[in-house]
Amino acid sequence: MRSKILTLRKAVVGFYQGRHFVSRPGHCDAHMNELPVPCKPWEPWYSDKQSFYNxxxxxxxxxxxxxxxxxxxxxxxxxxxGPPAQPSAPSDMVEECDDTDT
Structure with missing residues (x-):
């Protein structure tokens, strides 16, 4: 059973490696030649955008x-x-507090 699984695995791996995936070249670092270069003056476009945003x-x-x-x-x-426009309650409506402990 194990030999059949290994044979099937080799067939699947070989199928995917050989037919569908193309090996890509290694990693290439970016350099200044890949930066976009404006083909016309950028200042009028930039000024229009800034005026819109402003x-x-x-x-x-x-x-x-x-x-x-x-x-x-x-x-x-x-x-x-500031203080509220309405005056406070009249003094006869305010109860005096008795702070003595009995």
């Missing part, structure tokens, strides 16, 4: 500030920047 950033910043200001203006949130 406009997008400015609009996002304006929208964020507008949203925060409107949330504060409409009293949707309260940031505790």
């Amino acid at each position: 406009k997008h950033f400015a609009l996002g910043l304006i929208w964020c500030l507008f949203s925060a200001i409107m949330a504060i203006y409409t009293d949707s949130i309260y940031l505790n920047w």
